[in-house]
Amino acid sequence: MSGARLGRVLALAAASSLVLAACAGGGGGGGDAGGEVTSVKIGFMGDLTGENSAIVIPPRNGAKMAIDEYNAKSPKVKIELVPYDSQGKPDQATSLITKAVTQDKIVGLIGPAFSGESKAIGGQLEESKLPSVSPSATNPGLAQNGWTYWHRVVANDDDQGPGIAEFLVKAKAPKKAFVLSDDQEYSVGLADAVAKSFESAGVTVERDKFAKDASDYSSTVTKVAASKPDVIVFGGYYAQAGRLLKQLRDGGVTATFASGDGSLDQQLVTGAGAQAAEGAVLACPCNIPSADVTGPLKEFFDKYKASAGADPAIYATEGYDAATAFIKAVEAGNTTGEKINEYLKTISFEGVSKPIKFKANGEPENNAIFVYQVKGGVLKLLGPAEEAKLEG
Amino acid sequence: MLDDFLNQFLPSTVGGLVFGSIYALIALGYTMVYGVLRLINFAHSEIFMIGTFTSLVVITAIAPASPLTGFALFGVMLLIILLSAAISGGAAVLLELVAYRPLRKKGATRLTALISAIGASLFLQELFALVIIPWLTGKPGRNQQSAPRIVDRDTVFSIGNAAIRTDHIIVIVAAVIMMIALDRVVNRTKIGRGIRATAQDPEAAVLMGVSIDNIVRVTFLLGGAMAGVAGALYLMEFENTVFNVGFVLGIKAFTAAVLGGIGNLRGALLGGIVLGLIENWGAIFLGSEWKDVIAFTVLVVVLMFRPTGILGESLQKARA
Incomplete structure (x- = not known):
């Protein structure tokens, strides 16, 4: 009980510090007012510090790696990755997503990592026209809610x-x-x-x-x-x-x-x-490269090891692919949630984990x-x- | 159905005897403390857990490259059994000193002691999960910890289609030796007479010059040592342990003690073996997920007809 309370206090502290950061960011962004959009924010939501963080940190690292690689190419529109530590709890995910939409104004969300939190915020994502791609939520029921902004890159249970x-x-x-x-x-x-x-x-x-x-x-x-x-x-x-x-x-x-x-x-x-x-x-359903893989997976293995300081673990490639889907959308000139979602409907590329293409209900076409x-x-x-x- | 039974009866019996021996060793601690203090020592399952970790540390330190045989095996088994018995016995004495003695001195009710027992149980589990296991093994305290193999799984002889392996023999023989030794101590020595006298009538025992504090300390020491031996045998047989390994096992061992007649040493032995066998036999017909249901159904039925357990007789009335 007290653990949960402490978690909530910490989340509040984290939230308030993010608010400050967001305000500062807003101030800086003001300089661009009227001009072209030069950066967008993509969120990453999942249990980043809780007891199941071992299966959320690798996809976070994968996503961060993809976005860092993209930003290093000095693109027209940079992407900022904003972490949301939901602790895997639906109630925290709900309050965090409200903040992400109203204050941080993210245009896409990688996650939520788990099925429970995905279920809790699916409706909110739908209302606020915010596309999401989960690297690791595998509950079959998630695809049966009629959501059009929800996607995942992993086969279901x-x-x-x-x-x-x-x-x-x-x-x-x-x-x-x-x-x-x-x-x-x-x-x-x-x-x-x-x-x-x-x-x-x-x-x-x-x-x-x-x-x-x-x-x-x-x-x-x-x-x-x-x-x-x-x-x-x-x-x-x-x-x-x-x-x-x-x-x-x-x-x-x-x-x-x-x-x-x-x-x-x-x-x-x-x-x-x-x-x-x-x-x-x-x-x-996850694709975890081991040290003896070849081809693009080997390339991923080496890059991941260099950037994260560990061998790729569960859902690392899926995190990378989820981020890549958003990167491709932004590269194609889409900078609003609605437009990015349109683009995701038609996206088709060779991901690290598997070929990425979405069905109308958000499930991956390739459920390997x-x-x-x-x-x-x-x-x-x-x-x-x-x-x-x-x-x- | 009959075919299943014929195919599985003998191997299930072997499995039931092996696990039943471990139940019996743990049950002795519950039954002794109950006999003397009328207290269900719920933290006894953690005393067993401490025994498994003592053996884990010793075996990991020895880390034999391949399973042992002959004298080396005998020596290592003796070492882990003695060390686990010593550490678990010591921990049980400490537990009594910290968690029960102050309450007893203040004349607290049995309910208070029971709550203290549950508290001590949780405290010990968390202490191991948060501090001691990470310190001993360098791994997260809530993970299952594994030990290297010290006994090969060679079949020594077969009865029908049941293979009797070296490890089975070690568990059963060691358990029987320990139980006989304990029975001797309680029935044949001066300190044993003190234990029986205290169980019978604490006030009269004091008047006869028995030091209650001493007797209680020895009772915890012996019961704890038996749990330590159980821990060593468990670790040798299953080669893994975890901070809450004692929880379910403790409940089962307590059940065994009640089944045999709580407060009765031979009852604990019988209860443990019977429980192990019934669980495995029942699983042949109904599936292994029914083990607990079968065990507790038998307990309820036995208690309906013999409220004092199978042997009924308690420590206080044990023959002098």
Whole structure:
């Protein structure tokens, strides 16, 4: 409780300092009055300092990188990136977006990073004719609100389950699959989707589920060992996935183990142990280049490492692509929210993560799922699910 | 259904015995403290957590390149068991000194002590998450921490389709040895007689020259040491721990203590094993997510017919 209150106080402090900055900015901008527009503001909204900031900082870095590169070319209209730290909370996003529209007068918003805050401010974006492109909000429902100013560059959760199942069917031609999950909403949803796709592909599916906080999975391991499946898919996060994978391997189960974006983290390998984790397959709507990639992704990898001082992490390429969409719109001479939104409707370019083009409801035309495999104890990008080939 | 049962019965039994042994070791601490003080020591789950982290630090420091065998394995297991028992026992004594003794001296009600126990539990969890774990491991305190492997998962022998592995044997044997040792201490030594006397009638025990403070301290020390051993075995078996690892395990172990008959040492042992087995057997038919439901249903049914638990008899009446 007090944490939330403190957060609100900090947000207020941040807000008031931004107001001052905005006023100062306004004063400076006054000199241009009557002349051409020489700069526009694009916002970035997400949890920048809270407990989930680890998945928001990389797209922020990606977006910043794209905009810095653009500004370095001394364009006619420069872009200023304004951060809005919503802490991932819908109530904070609501007040921040009001300020962004009325005081900062941003013309586009990268974000919000999470689905909850996206849902909370979608209506406001619509009313204030402010286009948004989220790098990481994956809730399927967001595209079903009839919003015309909302977009995202990442496939939604409904695409992930079928993506994993279809990939495994293609790569392993399994006859029998064991679909596991813990009892969290995300986990069960993903496991259900995977099981459904397996069944429609003619694969026999068996299921088991366990409590999120259980530490002994011996009964689950026994079931899997008795059924001798060709593949195992787990819906859930990396902490449980690591423990489960370790106990499965210890129990003599050698079938291919696959999971979704919740388990796509190096902590899966530390939790399971490098030996047990080896060969595990992870799928994610996100495209995270690993050190051994080639081509444009490699270029991105190097530039990101130089500017952010770390390897690209989750949603970094998507953040870059979201920013690039706005950059292209501004480059084409659009400096108001309405005009930028018109431009986004027709945009089509080769992004770092995937080709970027939007459907009428704001969903990306290309809803690729990317496949990763644990190789030598690290997560390695194999590529989009349609093209990726398992190793070993 | 029958086919599932036949295929899974023996392996599930092994899994249930292993985890049941860990429940039983933790349950001993709940049952002893309850027997002497009539207090549910809710912070006992954190004493167990401290045991897992002691072993984690020791194993990480040793960091064997490959799993150990023979004397090296015996030595390292003994080392982590003794160190975890010592640190957990010490922490339990400290806990009693800080969180319970002042209340007892002021003659506070049992409810007050219970609230103090819950507070101590949360305090210890957060202390570890915020300060001690980052300091010990250099990693964020709320992350799951992993330890290197010290025992290979070799199958020693098989019963039907159940593989009995080295690690299973270590857990069960170590747990049984510790429980026998504890039973001996309580039933055969002078200090054990003091514990039983205090459990029976604290005032009469004082009149007979028993130092209550001493007895309470020893009770916490022994119960804490058992939780420390459980922590060492847990870490060896599962190779990971987290600041709130004790929360669910603690509730289950407490359930085991009640199931067997709270205040009864042999009841805690029986309750732990029975709980572990029932959970795994039930999971064969209903799926692993029903484990908790099965466990607590059995608890309620047993208490309906035997309100004092399976063995019922308590520490105070244990044979002299």
